Amino acid sequence: MPILMDADRIGRTLTRIAHEILERNRGVDELALVGIRTRGVTIAKRLAAAILEINHHEVPTGALDITMYRDDLMRHAVGPQPLIRKTEIPFSIDDKRILLVDDVLYTGRTIRAALDALIDFGRPRAIQLVVLVDRGHRELPIKADYVGKNVPTSPSQSVQVHLTEIDGRDEVEIRES
């Protein structure tokens, strides 16, 4: 099971992305982080902590569940519905620069759903996309603004992100499925 990123690498990558975010947005004014459940939320919280350390500013952080916006809902004849979890965005996103955060960027369908969901909450000034891993194979015209690591993959592989808060360890691995 090849390891793509270990704990050290993940830590340094997130610190680098935090710097890139600050550089590109010239500070933290009107910035807010929104993580996509489940692991996007953890990464968003870590980015908020990294930005706090660099800049001493707290960036508001929310959690988005995109299940109700999925494009494959109601398309299977049988089988239970996917679990819906809570969306918690405890601030107005109007006129904010939203940093949308996910662990792996693949087909782009999750991000499409997330964009639709975000727009229902208000009208941000801009939405920028942050991902820890971009594994290619896009099915929609979507591109990340901040990428931890670009990984060439084949569609038969799967990329698993493990994070200490959820999985007990920090690691990105690639598997043959």
Added chain:
Amino acid sequence: MRKDLLSIGDLTRDDIYLILDTADAMREVGERTIKKVPTLRGKTVVNLFYEPSTRTRTSFEIAEKRLSADTLNVAVAVSSVQKGETLVDTALNIEAMAPDMIVIRHSSSGAGHLLSRVCKSRIINAGDGMHEHPTQALLDAFTIRGHKKRIEGLKIAIVGDLLHSRVLRSNILLLTALGADVWVCGPATLVPPGIARLGVHVTTSVDEAVADADVVMMLRIQHERMQGAFFPSVREYFQTFGMTRERLARARPDVIIMHPGPMNRGVEIASDVADGPYSVILEQVANGVAVRMAVLYLLAGGPEAD
């Protein structure tokens, strides 16, 4: 989850918790500026109401609209039913127009089960006669859990017209399944025979039922279903069984008081209790929308493959 929601008895404990957890997520949609998600886009839901209902029908309709389903209300007073059409014929005619779900309220117990046998659409029982009202029990449990963080081990007193209450039956099935200590109380003439077999304590003493209760749930005196005299007078009923501040003082200090509505003020509940600090009656109504959104969403997915 099965194809239909006809009775709480059809749900496993896991199903119940899944509905409550999903409702938790659904409640957030109602707090947004734009209170709508695209989840049930392209689904058609028919609300078929054979009995008057304000709360339940409105609640279902709002839930359906928040999930982007197309909804249609069949008001029986102006439909073919008045011209003599049977329930099954009405349902089959509606089904010929290919709705995905039918929400039915009917004065006869088992009306939903009958539709379930003849219809391919998913059926949600919104109250059938004196039998069950599953979404009411689910929203009651959701409200209790919101306040108490648990249901297991709570003392829950249900007081009022036990005989005619479908809300009671659904609540007993649900609350006992989740491990609550359920006490039911009403005049002996309004206690259905054999109700203790459902695993509840039965008493005719309000004070005993309410003592140290975590939750007190009042049931409406259903004058419209009463043929005959079940108690001497409304005044006497209130004296003996009405929920007053004095009676409520015997409950735990953090008791919540519930009522499925519509309330008869001064009959089963005193106005100052209904509007008082322990009352979560309007919160129940608000939670009803989230719980019905959860039920509509979970049923729309289809039954689990066996």
